[in-house]
Structures are given as structure tokens and as C-alpha cells.
Amino acid sequence: MKKCTYFDYAATTPVDPTVLQTMLPYFSDEFGNPSSIHRWGQRAEAVLEKARVICAKLLNITPENVVFTSGGTESDNLALRGSALFQRKAIGADEVLITHVEHHAISHTARQLEAEFGFKLRFLPVNKYGMVDPSDVKKLISSKTALVSIIYGNNEVGTVNPIAEIGIICREMDIPFHSDAVQAAAHITMDMVRDNLTMLSIGAHKMYGPKGVGLLGINVSKGLIPAQTGGGQEFNLRAGTQNIPLIVGMSKAFELSQTEIGNRNKNLICLRDQLIAGVLDRIPDSFLTGHPEIRLPNHASFVFSSVDGNRLLMYLDSQGFACSSGSACKVGSPKPSNVLTSMGIKPELAIGSLRVTIGKETTEDQINDLTMAIESSVRLLRK
Numbered sequence: 175m176k177k178c179t180y181f182d183y184a185a186t187t188p189v190d191p192t193v194l195q196t197m198l199p200y201f202s203d204e205f206g207n208p209s210s211i212h213r214w215g216q217r218a219e220a221v222l223e224k225a226r227v228i229c230a231k232l233l234n235i236t237p238e239n240v241v242f243t244s245g246g247t248e249s250d251n252l253a254l255r256g257s258a259l260f261q262r263k264a265i266g267a268d269e270v271l272i273t274h275v276e277h278h279a280i281s282h283t284a285r286q287l288e289a290e291f292g293f294k295l296r297f298l299p300v301n302k303y304g305m306v307d308p309s310d311v312k313k314l315i316s317s318k319t320a321l322v323s324i325i326y327g328n329n330e331v332g333t334v335n336p337i338a339e340i341g342i343i344c345r346e347m348d349i350p351f352h353s354d355a356v357q358a359a360a361h362i363t364m365d366m367v368r369d370n371l372t373m374l375s376i377g378a379h380k381m382y383g384p385k386g387v388g389l390l391g392i393n394v395s396k397g398l399i400p401a402q403t404g405g406g407q408e409f410n411l412r413a414g415t416q417n418i419p420l421i422v423g424m425s426k427a428f429e430l431s432q433t434e435i436g437n438r439n440k441n442l443i444c445l446r447d448q449l450i451a452g453v454l455d456r457i458p459d460s461f462l463t464g465h466p467e468i469r470l471p472n473h474a475s476f477v478f479s480s481v482d483g484n485r486l487l488m489y490l491d492s493q494g495f496a497c498s499s500g501s502a503c504k505v506g507s508p509k510p511s512n513v514l515t516s517m518g519i520k521p522e523l524a525i526g527s528l529r530v531t532i533g534k535e536t537t538e539d540q541i542n543d544l545t546m547a548i549e550s551s552v553r554l555l556r557k
């Protein structure tokens with residue numbers, strides 16, 4: 175069988191064996207519902223609250239401010255819709271401030287707030303690296319702003335935003351500030367107090383945890399309208415019986431990735447920079463997208479002139495390399511990514527995008543093989 179190498183850790187990661195072992199008992203022996211009064215329930219509740227304490231500590235908030243959800247997408251939905259609806263009811267604010275480089279979980283939720291709920295959507299500009307300038311937040315924020323949401327580490331181009339600085343501006347204006355940290359939480363030490371954040375979204379499967387579980391961290395919330403109603407679970411903010419095995423898995427994965435950040439990042443940055451240098455050196459008319467330094471440690475993204483990014487992905491896949499373009503477009507009718515064009519990259523160039531994201535299993539040999547494969551594929555596609 176042909177050797178296959180995975181370079182798409184920003185899409186999802188394998189569950190860490192330690193995380194899997196930690197989860198297993200809660201599928202079978204320890205199956206209780208944390209809302210039950212009896213001992214099965216009590217044991218499940220104890221485990222749930224232990225996981226909550228772990229996650230709260232890692233975010234530097236109190237446990238009653240951790241809301242477990244079904245993933246990054248749901249956390250983003252709860253933060254955006256919940257806060258926008260609450261703020262409009264409370265103070266009449268009806269503007270939502272986001273960027274053009276958000277994940278669809280934010281941008282499509284914001285679009286729905288505009289189309290179906292009558293909110294006004296305003297966009298913060300980004301520079302050529304896809305980064306927000308805090309002074310633009312200052313310019314656009316007003317008493318009409320219901321909330322501000324800005325991606326922490328970009329999934330498509332890897333750029334990390336100056337979240338703490340923006341947070342100060344929002345705090346001075348007393349306006350809720352949310353960040354989607356689904357990519358960032360695997361690689362950057364999280365601290366909602368340091369970052370002056372009101373809300374923060376995390377999903378477990380981007381940091382060697384299971385799919386279908388996430389959390390919304392809340393720090394000094396004004397209030398939220400629940401996204402899901404029913405029982406009183408999760409402080410009345412997210413109804414439904416908690417998924418104990420997945421929540422336990424997430425708390426373990428989050429703890430492991432945060433405590434091993436130093437070691438993991440050193441290795442990732444070394445390999446990432448080797449890949450970036452190799453690609454830019456060997457391939458003419460190739461460009462790095464996103465910030466050259468202030469970027470996620472495992473993230474390399476490029477554009478190549480005169481290349482269809484989808485064909486490039488297919489060529490690479492046929493040689494056993496699983497990469498991504500970072501955007502979802504169809505083969506045959508290439509459409510440039512909004513994120514790339516909003517950074518000022520020309521559509522013709524944006525079509526030739528490639529995203530390579532590495533993980534704790536990636537080796538130097540794999541990076542060398544991939545670099546050569548990208549070079550030969552681009553050359554073939556340009557013929």
C-alpha cells in the first residue's frame with residue numbers, strides 16, 4: 175500500500191491515545207446522567223464538574239463560566255446570537271462587528287443575524303496579512319455595537335490577531351468581545367483575563383480531542399439568550415444532557431495541549447519554517463499567505479501563480495499527501511477564497527492556494543518529501 179501522510183491538522187486531529195483512554199469508562203461503566211439524584215448521577219456530576227474546573231483554570235476564569243457545547247460551531251453560535259439578542263433587548267444595540275476573515279461558524283451566523291433578525295453587520299478591515307488593526311476597532315465601535323467578534327488564530331492563513339489589545343478597547347466601551355480560538359487554543363496559552371475577553375470558543379477535535387464537543391468560556395458576561403432551550407443544564411445556557419465522555423476527553427486534550435505547548439511548538443515552528451523556506455526557495459512565483467511570524471506554529475499557507483489549487487490538492491493526494499486549500503470550492507469552477515481576496519490577494523492568484531498544517535506526529539522527512547512533491551506538482555500544473 176502507498177504511504178500516506180496527513181498535513182491537514184487544522185481540519186481535524188487524531189484523538190490522543192491518553193485522551194481516548196480517559197474517555198472510555200464513561201461510555202459504559204460510568205454512564206450516569208449528571209442530572210440524576212442517585213449515585214450514578216452523583217458520580218457523573220462529579221466528573222463533569224472536575225472537567226469544568228480543569229477547563230476554567232486553563233482559561234483563567236471560574237468554573238461556573240464554562241459552558242460545554244457540541245463544538246466550536248455551537249460555541250460561536252451561542253456567543254454571537256446569544257449576545258446580540260441579549261444586548262439589543264437590554265440596551266438597544268443592533269450592530270455586530272466582525273471581520274472578513276472569520277470562520278463560517280461566525281460569518282454565516284452573523285449573516286443570519288442580519289438577514290433574519292434585523293441586525294446591522296459591520297466589517298473591520300484586515301491588512302495584507304489578514305490581521306486586524308486595533309485602531310480600526312476604535313473607529314468602528316460605538317454605543318450601537320452589540321458585540322465584537324474577531325478570530326484568534328486564522329484557520330486559513332494562520333495569522334494571530336492582537337486580541338488582548340482589542341479587548342482593552344472593547345472593555346473601555348463596555349461592549350462584549352468574543353474570539354473564536356478553535357485553532358489558537360491548541361498552540362497558544364489561553365488566558366481570558368490577560369486577553370480582556372468576554373467570550374471565547376474552543377472545539378476539542380482541533381487539539382487531539384474528540385469531535386462533537388466544545389466550550390464557550392465566559393468572563394464577566396452581561397448576559398446571553400440561550401441558543402438551545404430545554405432542561406436547565408449548563409447554567410440554563412445550553413439545554414441537553416451533557417456528553418460526559420466527550421467532555422472528559424476535551425478537558426484532557428485541552429490540558430495536554432496547554433501544558434505541552436512549549437515542547438510541541440518548538441518542534442512545530444522548526445518544521446513549519448523549514449517547509450515555508452523550502453517552498454518559497456524552490457518554486458518561482460510562490461508566496462506565503464498570512465503573517466510571516468505572528469502565525470500559528472503549525473500553519474503554512476501559500477498561493478502559486480498560474481495554478482488551480484484544487485488540481486494541486488488532487489495531484490498531492492495522488493502522491494499520498496493530504497493537504498487543504500483552506501477554503502471550500504469546487505473542482506472545475508475555482509472560486510477564490512473571500513479570506514484571501516479580503517487581504518488584497520488578486521483572485522487569479524488566490525485560486526492557487528495551498529494550506530499545509532502539521533501536527534505532533536509530523537517528521538522532518540515528511541516535510542522534505544512534501545516540499546519536493548509540491549515543487550513537482552506545481553511545475554506540472556503550470557505546463
Ligand SMILES: *Cc1c(COP(=O)(O)O)cnc(C)c1O
Pocket residue numbers: 184185244245246247248250277279325327328329354355356357377378379380386387388
Ligand atoms: C474548526 C473550526 C470551527 C468549527 O469547530 P467545530 O468543532 O468543527 O464545530 C470554528 N472556528 C474555527 C476557527 C475552526 O477552525
